[in-house]
Structures are given as structure tokens and as C-alpha cells.
Amino acid sequence: MISRSIEKRLNKHITTILIGGIFLTFSVVLVLSMCNIQGCHDQTYSINDRHAQHSNSKDSWQKSFLEPVKEFSAKLVVIIISGPNNTRQRDIIRETWLNDSSIKSHIIWRFVIGVANMPKELRKYLDRESFIRHDLLLLEDHEESYQSLANKVLQSFSWVDHHVNFEFVLKVDDDSFVRLDKMINELKSKPKEHLYWGFFDGRAHVKKRGKWSEPDWILCDRYLPYALGGGYVISSDLVHFIVSNGPILKKFNSEDVSVGAWLGPLDIQRIHDPRFDTEYVSRGCQNVYIITHKKSIIDMRELHKNLKTTGKLCSKERLIRKSYVYNWNVLPTGCCIRNNTQIP
16 A cells, blocks of 8 residues: 555656756756866966966857857958047048948948046047947947057957957058958958968067057067058957957057067968058058058048049059068068068
């Protein structure tokens, strides 16, 4: 009688027991999956071990059904470094090189501005612009200064890495003019991983005085090879590497020097391209340019008009400053000889 009573009770609750068992099994699998993705190791180990685990986490997320859903998707994310008062520059970029319907499905863009300790009236003005335009990235804990540009770029990369499914990032200044149609087309044949594409310098002397001084640079007597800051492209895996290791990366005053140093020891593809007119002064105007730097509002209007009316960037090609092809087969001090007027 007793055994029959127990059997009846078990039959009565068998469904509940089965559901509970399935739920418990799923919970164990979920916990183990999270351990494999994020790491359930003892966090008292070295900082290098923790950051090494974190730097590899993107691949783990992508292989998991728990991969986070991001807000945006684009082949190319355009990060435009801007200043709080540069409204006219932002407007002219929107009217000219961003105003191309043929490429808008491939890109998203953000004008990046630091707003920490900003006067209330200026912040109100930027909030209004952001509400109307929907293309500002306002960094709440970043205060604008030249010395903090590296951190500004790092925070921009962090936003992209966490909010966008993308293949490449283009970083430019708000006085750069970009042929986005040519860039999108060029990226079709570029490697999707380990890409660092721009106009490189490897023999620049370390500045110890003036606006571009780097008092904390102690690596060597020249800067490590870096793509000049008027515009450069890096692939998503390198963006993720930088963001993941951001807390332990040294931030130098110059953001382009910083990015070159951050990527310095990596086995990546550095592609030097003279069609990136991205030095501290423009080399002139060549129709093959993909990016041209140090352009005024009037310059941008003229370049855009030329493209619309003639299909060419320049009304007349001109060479103000010689270019060079980077020689990767010699020491960096001999990399960059300006001896050929045929190079754009």
C-alpha cells in the first residue's frame, strides 16, 4: 500500500519534475557558456591576463548565440573629429561630401565633440543641433583640448565598437574633404582584417616644444610609423583591439602618433597611399586624391562643385609640396624621400 501511494504521488508530479530537470540543465549550460565567453577565471591574476582575455572577447561573442545586438550596421563608419564651435564646418560637410545618395546605404557618420565642463548655452546649442541632425556624438566626460585628442579618438572608437556592426572606420578632421564613393569602391579590394591604411610617416622627429610637443615620448628618438591624422582607415578588428586595451594604452598628445604607437607591435597590413593628402599642409590638388586635408569652407564648396560639373576633383591640378612612396624595405629614417614630382 505504501509503495502504491508513493507511485501515485510520483505520477502526479512527474511533469513538474521533468520541467524542473530541463530548466536546471539549461541553467548549467548557460553558466558554462558565459564562463567560456567572458572568462570565469580568478580576477586576482595579473592585469595583462585580464586584458588579454578581454581583447579576445569579440571573437567569443561572435561565435555565441548570446552575441549582443547592436543599434547600427554599416560597411564604413566615418568619425569626424569636430569642435564645439565648428557648426559651419559640419554644415558644409553635410552639404558636400556626405551628400551622396549612392553611398549612404554603406556608411554612417558621427561628428565627435567633447562636452564636459562646457558653458550651458553652448551645450544647449549642441543639443539642439543633435536633435535636428541626429549625427553628433557628444562625449559627456571629455573636455576639449589638443592634449586630449588621443582620448577623444579612443572614446569615438569605443562608441563604434559597442554600437555598430561594421567593417572599417575612417577617422578624419572637419577640415578634410573625402571622396567617399572612391573609398567605398577601394575598400572592396582591401583586406577586411589587420588593415591600417593612410599616408604614413616613419622618420618624423619627436617634438619637444610647441603645439605638437610630446614630453612623455620615451620610446625612441623618432615616432613609430603612423598614418597622418587628416584621414586614415582601420579595420574593425584593430578598432576592437584598441578599445579592449584602452585602459593600459599610453595616450600621447597627437592622436595619429598615438594610434601608430598602439598598433606598432602588431603584425598588420600598413598600406601607404599617396592619394591620402593628409599632412599638416595640403600638397595641392590632384584628381586622384581620395582625401584632401586643410580645406576651408570655400575650398570644400569648390571641390564639390567640380565633382558635380566635371566629374573631377580639381579645376586645375597643382603640386605645392612633393609627395613620396613609403619604402618599407629600409629603416624608418630613410622611408620617405620626396624626390618624384609624378607621385600625387
